[in-house]
Amino acid sequence: MEWYTLGRPRKSSRGGPGPRNYRLILLCLCLLLVVAAGSLFFAGYAWAKKHITLLVDGKEINLETRVDTVGDVLKTQGIRLGPGDRVEPELAAPVAEGMRVAVKRAVPVTVTAGGKTLKLRTAASTVREALQKAKILPGREDIVTPGLEEKVRSDMAIRVIRVRRVVREIVVPVPYSVRRETDPNLLRGQVKVIRAGRQGKEKQRWVLVYHDGQEVDRVMEASQVITPPVDRVVRVGTLQQVSRGGRDVRFSRVIAMVATAYTYTGNNTACGVYPRVGIVAVDPRLIPLGTRLYVEGYGYATALDVGSSVRGNRIDLFMESAAEARRWGVRRVNVYVLD
Incomplete structure (x- = not known):
């Protein structure tokens, strides 16, 4: 059924929402968007806060931080690094929940190797690591004092003795023996040579041990007689x-x-x-x-x-x-x- 006002037809109000209803719907949608954005903001703020543990100068500090890297953590705590100091994880590492950040201070040590002495600062944990940092590589037979697994301490003196073994072969004379025979026809005290003795020859293999270029030991590994000696035979008088x-x-x-x-x-x-x-x-x-x-x-x-x-x-x-x-x-x- 149609109604006419001023000669124009008009639909019934039950046929759809009016202008006032549209405005109400738009207002509700805006409120929902504001609430969602706020929730996301507070959720991100809470997510950015991380709990970490900082170990420095023998102290353990528990922190809450929102910075991005390990370097930023040290900067916010006013921790300065000296020459040779070491940080684990590295400064560029991203901060993560539950992370442990350790600052190890370098200490002075002296390293003597091959007769040369080097003074340095190192944050190495062991003697082995300190030598690696100093680019000093002990050989298999080299002697290291203190031992490679000893803990590094301040003013420690580390020594690497270079050990070298040299093999030499030499020929040496072999002395002859004197065989004495009694002779009742010779006066007592008189000696008559029946056969002259002759030295032999022996080849010897020696291992010479050097510490930093100085010989400290020599060991004969093997020997072989090349020419046997000939005994000297003498007759000794008994008259x-x-x-x-x-x-x-x-x-x-x-x-x-x-x-x-x-x-x-x-x-x-x-x-x-x-x-x-x-x-x-x-x-x-x-x-x-x-x-x-x-x-x-x-x-x-x-x-x-x-x-x-x-x-x-x-x-x-x-x-x-x-x-x-x-x-x-x-x-x-x-x-x-x-x-």
Whole structure:
């Protein structure tokens, strides 16, 4: 059914919302948008706040922060880093809920390696790490003191001893042995060489150990005889009795000596007795003074004198006159040391 006002048709009010209803709907929608935006804002504000733990200078600090990076955390706390100080995680790392940030202060240490000493500051935890930071790499046999796993402390002195092993091969002589054989036909004290000895040769392998260039040890690893030595063979006399001047002379040993002669000098002998025939001068280191002797070509004698030129296997015989001494001259004789 239609109604006409001023000649125009008009729909019934039950056919749809009027202008006033549209305004109400728009107002409700705006209120919903404002509430949603506020919720998102407060939710983001609460989400940006993080709880972390800061360890610095031996202290543990629990913090609430909204900054983005570890570097920002230190900056907001007024923590300054010195040379060599270390931060874990790194400064650029993003801050996360429950994170632990540790600041390790560097300490002074000295490192000696290969004879050179380096002073540095390091935040390393162990000696191994400190050497790695200093770019000093110990070899497998190098000696490190303190040990590589020792904790680093302030003013620690770290030493790396460079160990080097050198292998050398050398040839050395091998001494020969002397084989003695008794001979009853030789006078006691006399020695006759039957075969001359000859040295051998041996190749040796040595390992030389050096610490910082100085030799500290050497060990022979192996040896091999190249040429064996040849023994020296000698015969040693055992005969202790000879017949001289129609008499048997028993002796303890015989000595081959060079004999000279002297005569009166106006002085007594070294033993204080006046010189006479039968007194001889000897080297007391070889024949003690007072020893009874038998000298071939001279006869029985007693060692009672010494002389400046009488040394070793030399003997000086007293003669009654200078002419006899000259006639004797210099001879090689056997001197028998009597029992």
